[in-house]
Amino acid sequence: MIEFAAIFLAGVWAGGINVIVGSGTLVTFPTLLLFGYPPLVANISNNIGMVAGGVSGIYGYRRELRTNRGVLVRLAPASIAGAVVGAILLLVLPDESFKAIVPVLIVIGLVMVLVGPAVQRRTASLEHDGAPKKRSGILLAVGVFVLGIYGGYFGAAQGILLVGLMGLVLSDGIQRLNAIKNVLATAVNAVAAVTFMIVATDRIDWEVVALIGSGAFIGGYLGARFGRRLSPAVLRVVIVVIGSVALVKILVFD
Structure with missing residues (x-):
């Protein structure tokens, strides 16, 4: 019962963090390893369970999504293909292949979150015709595809990276970028989950999926209610703080 409660609560916390910032996997994945689950089983089961948190988070951010349907239509296919x-x-590479570069990716994501507004202003001042904007759109789609690959493989801090990347190209406020991030990250998790259920059913622990899924669903909804009330500046600070804590955790404690 203690193990089940701990996994459920980790799911609640991770679901909330994922919706507000990202990097919830850095809560649930180590929790599963602590209780002795094999890394691959923990990674796959966690991925499937976290889809529920993304769904409730998307619902919580539904107002911010109404004006961004065109962006989602353009970027979702890239996320899905990458996933x-x-x-x-x-399923074919060792865990160390991507986990070794997670700290570097987190640092890059945090820098992008911080410099995003300045880059947006600079880009807007240079775009006198449609060509630069078109090139930026292509680069954004390629970046989203690459992050989709990363999300389908491991996914820790995927949300931070997505917000940072979009913040360099799109002129939307960070709350709207956060809403788009929730849809793209959830799409990645969902596609990866379906893939695992088709080709890796023997590596899924359905008790873990149920515990993390139910916890993440609650956490995702609560995270959306809280996150939508944060000012853009405060939200950027929250992203940087949580991303920094995740970075320290990986470098020092893992």
Whole structure:
């Protein structure tokens, strides 16, 4: 019962953090390892369970999504394609292949979150015609595809990276970027989950999926209610603080 309660509460916390910032996997994945679950089983089961948190988070951010349907239509296919590639790589490559670069990716994501507003202003001042904007859109789609691969493989801090990347290109406020991030990250998790259920059913622990899924669903809804009330500046600070804590955890304690 203690183990089940701990996994459930980890799911609640991770679901809330994922919706507000990202990096919830850095809560649930180590929790599963602590209780002796094999890394691959823990990673796959956690991925499937976290889909529920993304769904409730998307519902919580539904107002911010109404004006961004065009962006989602353009970027979702790139996320989905990347997720399929990442899920396949997870089944054929050792865990160390991507986990070794997680700290570097987190640092890059945090820097992008911080410099995003300045880059947006600079880009807007230079765009006198449609060509630069078109090139930026292509680069954004390629970046989202690459992050989809990463998300399908491991996914820790995927949300931070997505917000940072979009903040360099899109002119939307950070709350709207956060809403788009929730949809793209959930799409990645969902596609990877379906892939795992088709080709890796023997590596899924359905008790873990149920515990993390139910916890993340609650956490995702609570996270959306809390996160939507934060000012843009405060939200950026929250992202940087949580991302820094995740970075320290990986470098010092893992």
